[in-house]
Amino acid sequence: MNEKEIIRRIKQGEKALFETLVKEYYQEIYHFCFYKTGDAESAYDCTQETFLHVIRFLDGYTERNHFRAWIFGIARNVCSDFFRSRKFVTMEEEALEGVQEEEEGYRRAEMRDSVQAALNRLPEMQKDVIILRFYYDMKLKEIAAVVGAGIPTVKSRLKQGMEKMKQFLGKDGDLQI
Structure with missing residues (x-):
């Protein structure tokens, strides 16, 4: 059964099929929220909130956009609301403190933290586009649908x-302060 059919049947009352959509998108949405928030617990909360919004607004969903773009748009808005509604303290220092890996693994973790810290310094509109493009391999057209902007604007933000x-x-991939 394809995605359109699943959505149609959920709208017709087969609510148990919603679990199929959750299984399909949960990990991607969680990782997106993690990249946006930089914190596992906050990412979990935002992911849960995203799926609550999907349940609440699925009846209003129309096939103008791809479902994937629609659900990522919801996740993006939920993460933005998260930052507006709470004083958020980044967890960069905590992430760096407890790292005890072998040298190669340590370097990878250090680089990942540097990239995350650099992402956190970007304006939201640029951060969103970069995350969607490089972490989710979305095409510019899909990104435009998620962020609600034209393709030229998405290219510029990217x-x-x-x-x-x-x-x-x-040069070395180390965060410059």
Whole structure:
């Protein structure tokens, strides 16, 4: 059964099929929320909230956009609401403190933390585009649907965001403060 059929049947009352959508998208949405919040617990909360919104608003969903773009748009809005509704303290220092891995693994974790810290320094509009493009391999058209902007705007945000990331990370990939 394809996604359109599942959504149609859920709208017709077969609510048990919602679990199929959750299984399909949960990990992607969780990881997206993690990249946005930088914290596992906050990402979990935002993921749960995203799926609550999907349940609440699925009847209003129409096939103009792809479902994937629609659900990522909801996740993006939920994460934005999260930052507006709470004083959020980034967990970068805590993430760096307890890392006890072998040298190669340590370097990878350090680089991942540097990239996350650099992402956190970007304006939300650039951060969203970079996450969707590089972590979720979305095409520019899909990203435009998620963020509600035109393709030229998405290209511009992507280019500007990448330039800032290069500045933030420097030559060695270490965060420049």
